[in-house]
Every structure is written in C-alpha cells, then in structure tokens.
Amino acid sequence: MASQPPPFPSNQSFVHLDSLSLNMLLSPDRLMPHLLAFLPTLGPSIYSVPGLFYKLPSPSSSTTTSSAAAESSTTTSPNTLSLKTCCSTNPSFPYLSVRMKTEFPSNSSFLPPIPGMHCVVSLFHSLTGVPLASLDGTSLAYLRLSALSGLASDLLSLPSSTTLLIIGSCEYAHLVTAHRTARPSINHIIVYNPNFSKAQDFVCELCLREPESSTVIFDYAKDLDQVIGMADIVCCAAYRTTNVPIVKGKLLKAGAHLDLVGSLTYEMKECDDDVFSRGRAFVEEIAMNEAEKFVDFAGTLTELAGGKMQGRKTYDDVTLFKAVGSARFDLLVAQFAYESHIKLSNFALV
Numbered sequence: 001m002a003s004q005p006p007p008f009p010s011n012q013s014f015v016h017l018d019s020l021s022l023n024m025l026l027s028p029d030r031l032m033p034h035l036l037a038f039l040p041t042l043g044p045s046i047y048s049v050p051g052l053f054y055k056l057p058s059p060s061s062s063t064t065t066s067s068a069a070a071e072s073s074t075t076t077s078p079n080t081l082s083l084k085t086c087c088s089t090n091p092s093f094p095y096l097s098v099r100m101k102t103e104f105p106s107n108s109s110f111l112p113p114i115p116g117m118h119c120v121v122s123l124f125h126s127l128t129g130v131p132l133a134s135l136d137g138t139s140l141a142y143l144r145l146s147a148l149s150g151l152a153s154d155l156l157s158l159p160s161s162t163t164l165l166i167i168g169s170c171e172y173a174h175l176v177t178a179h180r181t182a183r184p185s186i187n188h189i190i191v192y193n194p195n196f197s198k199a200q201d202f203v204c205e206l207c208l209r210e211p212e213s214s215t216v217i218f219d220y221a222k223d224l225d226q227v228i229g230m231a232d233i234v235c236c237a238a239y240r241t242t243n244v245p246i247v248k249g250k251l252l253k254a255g256a257h258l259d260l261v262g263s264l265t266y267e268m269k270e271c272d273d274d275v276f277s278r279g280r281a282f283v284e285e286i287a288m289n290e291a292e293k294f295v296d297f298a299g300t301l302t303e304l305a306g307g308k309m310q311g312r313k314t315y316d317d318v319t320l321f322k323a324v325g326s327a328r329f330d331l332l333v334a335q336f337a338y339e340s341h342i343k344l345s346n347f348a349l350v
Helices: 019-025 028-041 067-072 105-109 137-154 171-183 198-209 224-230 272-280 299-303 327-349
Strands: 015-017 045-058 079-088 095-103 119-123 133-138 165-166 187-192 217-221 233-236 256-260 277-284 297-300 318-322
Touching: 015 019, 015 095, 015 327, 019 028, 019 133, 019 137, 028 105, 028 137, 028 171, 028 233, 028 327, 045 095, 045 327, 079 256, 095 137, 095 327, 105 133, 105 217, 119 137, 119 327, 133 137, 133 224, 133 327, 137 299, 137 318, 137 327, 187 198, 198 217, 217 224, 217 327, 256 272, 272 277, 277 299, 297 299
Parallel strands: 015 133, 165 187, 165 233, 187 217, 233 256, 256 318, 277 297, 277 318
Antiparallel strands: 045 079, 079 095, 095 119, 119 133
C-alpha cells in the first residue's frame, strides 16, 4: 500500500503575489535576516537543475502587430524564453520553483512601447507537485537582488561606511535601501549614469522617498572616475553590452566594497582585473557556468553567511560581491514571500 503524501497546505488556495504584494512582503529589513539565517542550512537536498533556453519564432506582421514591430523583428535579436528550476527534497522545506522569463526585443517598437522582458516565478510543493503560487518575477528579481547585495554589504563592507555610489537608474532604488539597511551610517549617496538625465531622475526618485527630517545628501555625477574614489561602497547595477569595464580597480579607495549586480555574464565586464588583485571576491553561487569563470573568487555568500569563509581580512582590503542569478535564491525568496503571505492571511482571519 502506497504511503500517504507528506502534508501540504491543502486548506490554502492557490495565490498570486503581484508587485505590490511582493514589495510589502520582501523589504530588505525582513528578507536580509531571513537569508542570513537560512543560507548556512542549505545542503544537497536543495539543488538547481540545468537551465533551459529557447529561441522563439519572431512574430509575423498581422492585425495585432504594428508594422514597426514586425519590421524590427527581422533586424533585432530573436525572441527568447528561458527557464531556471530549483527543487528541495527536504520534507521540512518542500518547495520547487520555476522562473520563466521572456525577452522580446521588438516590443520597444510598439506604440506605445512595452517592456521587452517579462518574468513569472511559479512555486510548487516539491514532494507532491501541488501548485502553490505564482509571483511577479520581475519584482521578485529586483527585491531578491537587493537583499543579496545588502547582505553581502553587511558581511563585507566596512561598518564605518558613509558614502554609497550607485551606478544605474531608477529601477534599482531598492539597492539603495538594502545598502542603507546594512549600513545605517551611510549619509552621502552619489548616482552615476552615462545618460545624465537618468542620473538626475534617479536622484529625484530617491529624494521623493526620503523623509523631510533626513540629513542624507544626494548627488549625481557626470564623471565616474572623479567620484569613484570617494565611495566606501560602490554598487554597479549597469547592464553591459560590451566588454569594456565600468569600474577601474586602481581608482577604488582602500577598504572599499564593490557590489556587481548589473550583468550576468563574465564577458559583460563590470570591472577590470585590478579589482581582483587588490582584495577578496565572493560570488552568489559557485555551481553555475558564469560563476566558474570568476577564477579569483575566495568563496560564496553562503560560506560567508555560515562563517565558513572569512570576508575582509584587513581594513584596507577591497572586497567584491558578484551576483549571478542563482535559481536557489529564487526558491528561498519565493518561499519566504509565500509563507509570509499565508501568515498574514491567517492573521487577518483571526
């Protein structure tokens, strides 16, 4: 006689967590402590399977496709679908996540234009296959990335850090929140973007979020090389399409921490090799094709969180954290969002 399946929340209906819900559930001050506590417990029972990548047929001209989009589909990169899966076989952590991401470059040609990338994360009960939730994958990715960056900053940057330089645009505002959660001593934030108007917009967005009583100074810079040496923490969230490095290691101040989160392939250089020669580098996950190309890393975020690896050895060390988009962290964050939602829902019913 077959054994009974392990318990799962059969009294809970399938849920969808949209961007608004995730922003409420996954704030850095809630998610970072969860990751710090949970990462050291990860073992072989939680594993990722090889990702899948598909090139999709380009849309043909039709009544639902603008002529501009149809024309552009013949000249731009192909439409793609990618999937990343992580599964736990541990009965005390019975979850399976699948991240599905589409990229349709020609979407920018629609009138009005629509985003070219969309993402959904599905969460299942891993020991029964029961679907539990769907989550807005784009918001989850930004919030997950921010929490990992903040946690790495907490483990690697100097506790006395006061100046944060962020290279990016408005969609990465969560990164600023996460670094400030890790280092409340930050009182000067500098924004750089090659498109100066985007840097100005980012500063305006940050100022709007700031309470009137705040004494934090917000600046934007036109020349990255002139300001990079001022920063205790440099967060590079700029997506690269070339192999020309953004950050020059020789310009970083002694004791600086560098956070690289903008590009997920080694060829899209965010920094030069001088950074690796000046200190210690850590990656989100080793067991990934891209992470393996970072030959000079000292360890992983999991090893840091568990105390198995020493982070900063001296005050003057330059430290580095590199995010690589691990599916294991998709699972951890989706699980935390789902369980937090269930707890809040049950509380509301009492």
